Amino acid sequence: MTELFVLIVLAINALSPPIAIGLSYIAWKHRDNPGARFLIVVLIGTALWGGSLFIFSVTTDPTIGAIALRTMFTSSIATVGMLLFALDYTGLSRYITTKTIVLAACYPVLVLSVATVNPNGVFFQTFEADPTALGGFALEFGPAFYGHVVTSYVLTGIVSGLFLGSYAQSQNRYRGQYLVLAAGTMATVVANAATVFGPFTVDVTPVGLVVAGVAYTWAFRRYRFMDLVPVARDRVLESIDHGVLLFDPENRLIDANRSGRRFIDMNDVDPIGLEAEDALETVPELRDWYAEATGERTELTLDDRHVEAVTRSLEGVDGAAGGTLLLLHDVTEQKRQQRVLERRNEQLDQFAAIVSHDLRNPLNVADGYVDIARDTGDLTVLEEVDRSLDRMDAIIDGVLTLTRADEDAIDPEPVSLAGIARTAWETVDTGDATLEGRPEVSVLADPEPLTRLLENLYRNAVEHGGDDVSVRVDTTPTGDGFVVSDDGPGIPAAERDQVLEGGYTTGKGTGLGLAIVEQIASAHGWEVRVTESQSGGAAFEFTEIETAAAPVEC
Incomplete structure (x- = not known):
């Protein structure tokens, strides 16, 4: 049994160099990977x-045996190489410097x-020729040898610790490669x-080498660790705001960065390994589209x-299907900015129309009456000039209000709707008109724009x-807003969609008042609808308004 064991160990020993050389060739083909x-x-x-x-185990030549014995300690090259490899592969390449x-x-x-x-x-306390000993030498190791062994074990333990630490921290399906x-x-x-401190008379280290070679080969083929580059994943994917979800060819989720987990609301449940339908279950719209x-x-x-979703087919090793990459990008802010830009452009169009048309009319009137006063000396016509100037001033105020009624300028707080309604009433020349209703409700709004x-x-x-x-100012029947109505002639149904547009008027007004109303409501995120009051007058209904817990007096 002892001789058979020695023969098996020698056979495995003979296989270890070609295995290592073969793996070196494969690694060389992927030499650009971390x-x-x-x-x-x-x-x-x-x-x-x-x-x-x-060679040391089978030679009987003392010279060859001596050279082979010393060459064996190239194991230290493998040890430090593995340490550098582990640092680079686990994302700690910042520690790999020239020094x-x-x-x-x-x-x-x-x-x-x-x-x-x-x-x-x-290093060798005894190093004597002995034809009966393995390699033709009788050996007794010194303290430097055991110091080398302990150092190698410590470095190898650090390497294993780096891999185990990466396994514990990794989120992807292929983290088993670290184990x-x-x-x-x-x-x-x-x-x-087992050789140095155990009972074996023959060096069984090659058995460990073969196991390591098989493990690396299996990891390379099964997990494709050089192609997936986990270190790139840890450095890049976790640092970006885009959601990244990776599905394998069988449509199972094999990787997801933190942003991706937030998109699918899976922070409390590990979705890795789930079928796509199950992994995307919390977002039916995304699941159905995917x-x-x-x-x-x-x-x-x-x-x-608002989320932009993109899929990309990935190519695996040797052109095989590599799965599907799903990218998710939150474009809510871009959409908001786009709306702001579109609104600004509309405001510019309104401003240009008002300057070129609405302001021209009172300006022409004022200019005409100034000519009359100059030719006739009749200063009473200056009253008409004054009225034209007042109208121009009102138009300018309206334009400024339109350009400033933007959601970025809105600072909502709980305010009493009844209090704001009374305050606004007191600042308007309403003659003998009356204000009714006392809506004792507090809404979240910016007091000044409201x-x-x-x-x-x-x-x-x-x-x-x-x-x-x-x-009359009152709350809506559903309690999610308020209504401002009157008992006047009302607004014809055919014109209700137009009255909120800037410049639209059926009287002598600027045509900007109701456009300002719509602009302020939009800036708050409210919906406004023009309808008819119970008495047949006009009614403006504002909904999607957030109410506060208790009324706050203005």
């Missing part, structure tokens, strides 16, 4: 270690130098420890957010209903 070049160093060191150990690499290279140089020179027997890498790394340590999407782009409304809104509605009612018109 960690690949350091992995090549590891595998070259492993091939030298395994090859020299095999770090030079310092790491000093370790194998020191080990090989001490093993070769062996001053005062510090494979950690297990493969420790396999060599376990095998070497089921039909093939390299498409669309815009969805998810709750109160006051201007009510002032314009009151002026509109008096202008069209006369000085004796009755105006």
